[in-house]
Each structure stands twice: as structure tokens, then as C-alpha cells.
Amino acid sequence: xxxxxxxxxxxxxxxxxxFLTDTTLCIGCKACEVACKQWNQLPMDNFGFTGMSYDNTGxxxxxxxxxVAFIERIDDHTGxxxxxxxxxxxxxLMLSDVCKHCVYAGCMEACPTGAIIRTEFDTVVIQQDICNxxxxxxxxxxxxxxxxxxxxxxxxxxxxxxxxLKDGLEPACAKACPTDxxxxxxxxxxxxxxxxxxxxxxxxxxxxxxxxGDRAVGxxxxxxxxxxxxxxxxxxxxxxxxxxxELPQRRxxxxxxxxxxxxxxxxxxxxxxxxGVK
Amino acid sequence: MMTVDTGVRRWEHRxxxxxxxxxxxxxxxxxxxxxxHWRWSVALYFFLGGLAGASGVIASFARLFGGREARPLVRxxxxxSFIAILPAPFxxxxxxxxxxxxxxxxxxxxxxxxxxxxxxxxxxxxATATLNAFRQAADDGMxxxxxxxxxxxxxxxxxxxxxxxxxxxxxxxxxxGVLLGATAVPLWAKNALLLGPLFLCSALSNACAAxxxxxRRLGPASLPLIHRLERLxxxxxxxxxxxxxxxxxxxxxxIARPLRTGRLGRVRNALLSAGLALPISVHLLxxxxxxxxxxALRHIATLFVLASGFALRILILFAGHAxxxxxxxxxxxxxxxxxx
Ligand code: SF4
Ligand code: SF4
Numbered sequence: 001x002x003x004x005x006x007x008x009x010x011x012x013x014x015x016x017x018x019f020l021t022d023t024t025l026c027i028g029c030k031a032c033e034v035a036c037k038q039w040n041q042l043p044m045d046n047f048g049f050t051g052m053s054y055d056n057t058g059x060x061x062x063x064x065x066x067x068v069a070f071i072e073r074i075d076d077h078t079g080x081x082x083x084x085x086x087x088x089x090x091x092x093l094m095l096s097d098v099c100k101h102c103v104y105a106g107c108m109e110a111c112p113t114g115a116i117i118r119t120e121f122d123t124v125v126i127q128q129d130i131c132n133x134x135x136x137x138x139x140x141x142x143x144x145x146x147x148x149x150x151x152x153x154x155x156x157x158x159x160x161x162x163x164x165l166k167d168g169l170e171p172a173c174a175k176a177c178p179t180d181x182x183x184x185x186x187x188x189x190x191x192x193x194x195x196x197x198x199x200x201x202x203x204x205x206x207x208x209x210x211x212x213g214d215r216a217v218g219x220x221x222x223x224x225x226x227x228x229x230x231x232x233x234x235x236x237x238x239x240x241x242x243x244x245x246e247l248p249q250r251r252x253x254x255x256x257x258x259x260x261x262x263x264x265x266x267x268x269x270x271x272x273x274x275x276g277v278k
Numbered sequence: 279m280m281t282v283d284t285g286v287r288r289w290e291h292r293x294x295x296x297x298x299x300x301x302x303x304x305x306x307x308x309x310x311x312x313x314x315h316w317r318w319s320v321a322l323y324f325f326l327g328g329l330a331g332a333s334g335v336i337a338s339f340a341r342l343f344g345g346r347e348a349r350p351l352v353r354x355x356x357x358x359s360f361i362a363i364l365p366a367p368f369x370x371x372x373x374x375x376x377x378x379x380x381x382x383x384x385x386x387x388x389x390x391x392x393x394x395x396x397x398x399x400x401x402x403x404x405a406t407a408t409l410n411a412f413r414q415a416a417d418d419g420m421x422x423x424x425x426x427x428x429x430x431x432x433x434x435x436x437x438x439x440x441x442x443x444x445x446x447x448x449x450x451x452x453x454x455g456v457l458l459g460a461t462a463v464p465l466w467a468k469n470a471l472l473l474g475p476l477f478l479c480s481a482l483s484n485a486c487a488a489x490x491x492x493x494r495r496l497g498p499a500s501l502p503l504i505h506r507l508e509r510l511x512x513x514x515x516x517x518x519x520x521x522x523x524x525x526x527x528x529x530x531x532x533i534a535r536p537l538r539t540g541r542l543g544r545v546r547n548a549l550l551s552a553g554l555a556l557p558i559s560v561h562l563l564x565x566x567x568x569x570x571x572x573x574a575l576r577h578i579a580t581l582f583v584l585a586s587g588f589a590l591r592i593l594i595l596f597a598g599h600a601x602x603x604x605x606x607x608x609x610x611x612x613x614x615x616x617x618x
Contacts, residue, residue: 058308113382132379134393135315136461140461144309144311147312153375243609246467252389252392255456258474259456266478
């Protein structure tokens with residue numbers, strides 16, 4: 001599968017800032033999760049065990065804007081841990097997941113109040129004073145990012161530290177990452193860096209490495225790329241990411257047209273049935 | 279750090295089936311997307327909106343094309359449309375949690391957001407439903423004979439407001455299907471083109487059923503008028519049945535899973551048999567026996583049609599939730615070549 005996932009381009013607008021999250025460098029320390037929670041004053045989640053290896057937060061949500069996934073690779077044939085190590089890493093895959101700040105964002109187009117805006121950094125932010133908790137952005141995101149909080153019944157997600165960017169700082173997670181697995185910068189520059197890194201990985205024998213978030217992968221169907229993109233070494237589904245996500249709003253016009261056609265047909269039936277009752 | 283109850287997290291929805299077995303191809307079976315929070319109140323809103331919209335359509339068509347004989351139908355349909363739309367804003371506010379949030383909905387108009395269009399459509403449909411009911415009340419003398427209110431009502435251009443309400447009424451009974459289709463939820467997204475028409479047909483059959491029973495009970499309506507209404511109901515019911523089967527077919531085995539298993543599977547079976555097949559058969563019998571069928575049987579069929587309208591919304595809503603919780607469904611939908 002991964003072989004035909006080509007290193008491609010993104011449809012990012014000029015001046016777009018974003019994240020490159022290189023999962024091959026991630027050591028699963030969760031510094032990003034903690035830094036994000038601290039900077040954004042997010043409360044701790046219910047204390048408990050997910051039962052999913054070292055993952056204690058489970059998924060992205062209203063109070064978890066960075067989520068480190070721990071994917072333990074079990075040997076396909078024997079069902080046991082493989083004895084041979086990957087060239088560059090252990091048998092763990094680790095992914096610090098985050099809002100993708102899509103070039104065309106489903107959440108933003110769905111929002112009926114205009115609470116979700118595109119900032120001057122081309123990132124996608126929910127304005128808390130305007131969100132009315134209708135929750136339509138929640139199922140409209142193809143990546144399962146925003147969530148309604150039960151405390152204020154409003155939608156929350158990563159802001160790419162808009163307040164820090166305003167002051168010329170990099171986002172808290174990127175700042176905290178000890179291995180530079182999370183890099184922040186202008187999207188074209190990051191994409192250039194990502195391409196080089198993938199080439200490097202291929203030379204080191206990790207031929208499965210690719211960029212998730214370019215036009216070829218994770219940015220098709222109207223999304224046109226992600227401003228926060230990833231270097232992955234396994235099919236997207238392994239990381240719980242959709243392979244070819246689509247912008248839900250591309251279906252609005254066709255769906256309205258089909259509904260209008262049905263209305264026309266039913267109107268005709270109603271006219272035939274009710275006309276000229278004398 | 280303080281602890282806050284954040285509710286049920288996505289990973290807590292893991293299906294026992296998916297854990298082990300799907301661990302190689304998904305993340306411990308955790309749903310890759312978030313489902314909507316919508317519950318019964320939203321299903322009720324969909325149902326009442328459909329009923330109000332379709333009644334509005336029938337009222338307008340009967341007023342514009344039906345002639346004198348159709349007057350009792352016009353009257354009942356206008357009142358039904360008005361009464362059915364009354365709870366809609368309250369259900370919406372109940373879903374949002376706070377009244378002032380409704381007004382945030384009116385900040386902007388967004389053509390790519392069915393939620394935004396829907397609020398404006400609801401307002402337009404409420405306005406035309408109110409105008410129509412107002413005119414009708416004036417005609418019926420409910421506002422008094424010589425009061426200024428009655429005079430005002432009688433001055434409303436009857437045919438014009440009837441014509442005006444066709445658009446918003448159709449919109450109100452169909453847009454909710456588009457709203458569901460424009461999400462990342464596999465079952466809804468896959469059937470984006472079918473949901474609007476399906477909701478329209480169901481709304482029309484509901485309205486026809488309710489109105490024909492009201493006409494029989496409250497009269498005075500000629501039997502031919504009732505039979506015409508029942509013919510329309512038949513068309514709507516048969517189309518609904520076809521669309522529902524088509525929806526299940528084109529979803530494919532994985533995405534359609536929630537429609538076939540468990541409690542929702544039973545809802546779907548009841549819907550197909552008691553909600554659609556049974557009323558259609560009763561209709562055919564009525565057609566053959568020229569209306570000589572026990573009154574009770576008709577009433578039961580009507581009741582079943584109305585119940586099926588609500589059951590359809592419940593089924594589509596909660597089956598959507600279940601498909602959003604199923605990683606396999608999301609992944610299947612998001613592979614190129616599997617989309618409509
Ligand atoms: S990943 Fe989801 S929440 Fe983030 S910008 Fe894209 S659609 Fe919006
Ligand atoms: S929950 Fe808030 S941000 Fe999300 S769509 Fe509704 S108003 Fe917009």
C-alpha cells in the first residue's frame with residue numbers, strides 16, 4: 001500500500017504556517033501533550049487506564065489537543081512481537097496526532113455561526129465567544145478532531161497556539177519536543193524538509209516512509225492538503241487516519257440537487273393527485 | 279490540575295470485536311472520527327419539521343389547484359403545518375442548551391453549511407406557515423368577525439401566500455437529509471444523495487396519513503378528496519420503501535452493518551414491515567374494495583405510518599452514530615473507489 005503513496009505537494013496558501021510531525025523521530029515522551037495542556041490551561045482528563053499500551057488519553061478531544069498514539073507492532077505471522085528490529089526504530093510506531101489545520105477545512109465550512117475562522121497564519125481556530133455548541137463541526141471533521149466539552153458545551157480543538165504565534169513564539173508542543181519530531185514553520189519550507197527526510201529514510205532502508213497530508217494522500221477530495229502534516233511509515237489506517245479523506249461539504253450541492261429533484265417529482269405527484277377536486 | 283468530567287471519550291466506544299483483531303489495521307479499534315451528539319430530540323425535530331413542511335406543501339397545492347372541494351383539506355393542512363412547526367425552535371434550543379445561542383445562528387448565511395441554511399429555512403417556513411394559518415383562522419372566524427386582526431388576516435393574499443410557502447416547506451422537510459450527508463459519518467456521507475429524497479418521501483407520507491385521518495374524523499370532506507390524498511400517500515410510501523432498500527444496498531456490507539444487527543436492525547425490520555409494507559398493503563386492499571374496509575384498520579395503518587416517520591429518523595440517526603463508531607466503516611468509506 002505504502003509504495004504507491006507518492007511524496008507530493010500541498011495546496012497551502014502563501015504565508016501558511018504549520019506543523020511537520022515526523023513520527024520516525026517520536027520517542028513517545030508526551031512532552032507535547034503536557035506542554036499543550038499547560039499552555040492552553042486544559043484540564044486533565046478522567047484519570048484512568050485506557051488499556052491501550054502506554055496511551056493514557058486515548059484520542060483527540062475537547063481537553064486533549066495533542067495525542068500521542070502508541071502502536072505496538074505485533075508480528076503478522078506468529079502473533080508475537082517480532083525479533084528483528086526495523087532499521088531506524090524499535091517495533092513501536094508513535095504518532096503525536098493533532099488538528100490538521102486543513103487547507104479546506106470541513107469543520108470551518110460546516111460551522112453555521114462563523115465561529116471557526118482562518119487566521120492570518122492560515123490556521124483554523126474556533127472563536128470561543130461565538131461558538132454556540134451546535135456540534136455540527138464535530139462529525140464534519142474527517143479526522144475526528146473537535147469535540148464538545150461537557151463543561152461549557154462548546155467545541156474545542158488545537159488552535160496551533162494562535163496566541164503564541166501572535167507574539168512570534170512557536171507553538172508549545174513544538175517548543176517542548178525534545179527530538180524535534182514536531183517542527184513548526186512556513187508550510188512550503190516544512191514540505192521541502194519533509195521531502196528530504198523521506199528521501200533520507202528511503203536511503204536508510206525505510207522504504208515505507210511517506211508524507212501524509214500532501215495532495216496525494218490525506219488531502220484529496222477537496223481538502224487540498226493539510227497544514228499540519230506527518231511523516232508516516234505504515235498505512236494511514238494503522239495510525240487511525242483515513243486513507244483518502246474527503247471534504248464533506250463537497251456533497252452539499254449534489255445532495256441539495258437530488259433533494260430538489262425529488263421535491264419536483266413529489267410536487268408533480270401532489271399536483272396530479274390534488275388538482276381539480278371539484 | 280483540576281479534574282473535569284469530560285464525558286465518554288472516543289476510546290471508550292471501542293467495540294469489543296474490534297480490539298485484538300483489528301489492532302493490526304486500526305488503532306486498537308478506536309473510532310477514527312467523532313460522532314454527532316444528536317439524540318432523540320433531534321430525531322423529533324427532523325420528524326416534526328418534515329410533517330410541518332409536507333403539510334405546508336399539501337395545503338398550498340390543494341389551495342392552488344384543488345378548487346372549492348379541497349377547502350377542508352386546505353384548512354386542516356394549514357393548521358397541522360403551523361402546529362407541527364411550533365415545537366421546532368424549542369427543540370433546537372433544547373439541543374443547543376441555551377436560548378441565546380439560537381441567535382448566534384443568525385450571524386451569517388453560509389451556503390455550504392446545511393446547518394446555517396437550515397436555520398434560515400426554518401425561519402422562512404415558520405413565517406409562511408404562520409401567515410397561512412393566520413389567513414385560515416381569519417377565514418374561519420377564529421379571530422372574531424369584526425376585529426382588526428380578522429380584517430388584517432382576510433386582507434392577506436390567499437393564493438400568493440400559498441404559493442410562497444411551497445419552497446420553504448419543501449426545504450424544511452428535506453434539508454435535514456442533506457445536513458446528515460455533509461458530514462464525515464460513513465453511513466450518512468455514503469448516502470448523501472439519497473437521504474434528502476428519503477426524508478422528503480417519509481415527510482409526505484406522514485402528512486398524507488395524518489391529514490386523511492383528520493379529514494375522516496373532523497370532516498366535512500368528500501370521500502374522493504380523501505381517496506386522492508391516499509393515492510398521494512401510496513406514492514410516497516412506495517418511493518420511501520424503494521429509497522430505504524436502495525440506501526442499504528449501496529452502503530455495502532460494512533457500512534450497512536448497524537442497519538442489520540442488534541436493536542437498530544429490529545427497528546429497521548419493524549420499519550420495513552409494519553411501517554411501510556403493511557400500510558401499502560392496506561392501501562392496495564382499500565383500492566380493491568372501493569373503501570369498504572373496517573375503519574379501524576385504516577386508523578392502525580395511519581398510526582403505523584406516523585410511527586414509521588419517527589422510527590426512520592431514529593434509525594438513520596443512530597445507525598449513523600454506530601457507523602461513526604466503527605473504524606472499519608470509516609476506513610472503507612475513505613478509500614478511493616468506494617465513494618458514490
Ligand atoms: S482536522 Fe478537522 S478540526 Fe482540524 S482543520 Fe481539519 S476539519 Fe477542522
Ligand atoms: S459547535 Fe461551535 S464551532 Fe462547531 S459548528 Fe457549532 S457553532 Fe461552529
